[in-house]
Amino acid sequence: MANLRYLALSFRKSIDRSIFSSTFHNIQFLIIEGEWNGLLPDEFWAMSELRHFHLKRSFLSYWPKESGPNIMQLASTIGFPQALTCQVQYEEHSLKVLQNLQSLSTIRPISCTKVIFLSMPNLKKLRVYENEEDYGFRGWFNNLIHLKELQILKYVFRDPFVSGFMKPVCLPSPDFFPQKLMNLTLSGTSFPWEDMLKLSVLPVLEVLKLKNYAFAGASWKSEGSGFPRLRYICIGRTNLQVWEADGSHFPCLKHLVIMNCRLLKEIPCGIGELPLLEKIELCNCSESASASAEQILLEQQSYGNDNLVVHIM
Incomplete structure (x- = not known):
């Protein structure tokens, strides 16, 4: 598994988070057919070789599992806009950079923050999906300026x-x-x-x-x-x-x-x-x-x- 470069998976229900384990840290192409409305685990941000990532309508996060707030829990109590503020404040101290990432799809506006985009300095292709539930994140489009290579x-x-x-x-x-x-x-x-x-x-x-x-x-x-x-x-x-x-x-x-x-x-x-x-x-x-x-x-x-x-x- 250590030499695996391309991985395509399909999940009928919840995504198996073990695919983000250290076993697959050399993956360059990761395609997951399945909807995941939670946060990607911290292990994702350790996949330094990743070049192309596709996951249907996902959220992205920098928060380690054992430290930092959980945005879904925060959103359930204080709402998404306030939760996003907490996210950005925490992310500023947790920046990890995926230098090789070139394409990313599909993410929601809650993930389109300045810090997340700065973590992808060589991103060339991006797909964003939005619906009426995302109305609290209307300013996300302004953050595209940080994707210099898009x-x-x-x-x-x-x-x-x-x-x-x-x-x-x-x-x-x-x-x-x-x-x-x-x-x-x-x-x-x-x-x-x-x-x-x-x-x-x-x-x-x-x-x-x-x-x-x-x-x-x-x-x-x-x-x-x-x-x-x-x-x-x-x-x-x-x-x-x-x-x-x-x-x-x-x-x-x-x-x-x-x-x-x-x-x-x-x-x-x-x-x-x-x-x-x-x-x-x-x-x-x-x-x-x-x-x-x-x-x-x-x-x-x-x-x-x-x-x-x-x-x-």
Whole structure:
């Protein structure tokens, strides 16, 4: 077991905590199919060789077994926000660093603290899951700035239709996003379309996937200097009706995907002006939106551009 590097396990009920024992401290890939709503044991933070870790919707903790508060016990008596305050105060004296950790999924907002992120200085891929029970930890997004090497982020909110005060209202300032972020997926967050301006200034963002009401509202007017490096954008399931944009907003866009946007009236004609555009895909959209995509294709062909492909499903 000492030489084992890859371990994938599935648990039907509670997770066997012995997998975090010293026997497996040389593991580099650890994949656990099973939901664990408690804290990972202290042994996890001794797995210095770990590079990739997947555990469904987990909490992370620095607290040793025999010292420090138990966040679940604290939360049951004083509530999660106060428990988190105690956690941060204790963590400041218990920092352990996982230098080799490159990907982590899936964690909850309670685990997205400054100290935990600082313990993963080389993390490149992160997935965060949130629901209405996590409303006490809305500020977690600002801590992403401490993940200097993060390139891929997926943030899922369980239900886009819950009451407003139970979910995030808007995206944070672009200053809090990791500057190396290249791939961003948002789902269920229902941010206002005006917040797209914050994403448009991310310097190296190349892939943007907006799923299940990631943004909500009837109108989106693309503003600012646009997405300087964006190559791929997917807009899926939203109530967007009117989208205004011109060729200056997406100068490097190659692939546009629109799915389940039945209220969208048309694709902006300015999209057809993009010099690098290679493919437009529409799935389960309105007839008028499909017609606008076909019109863009005809116009491009009339200009002698035969590289553009349009798929309508």
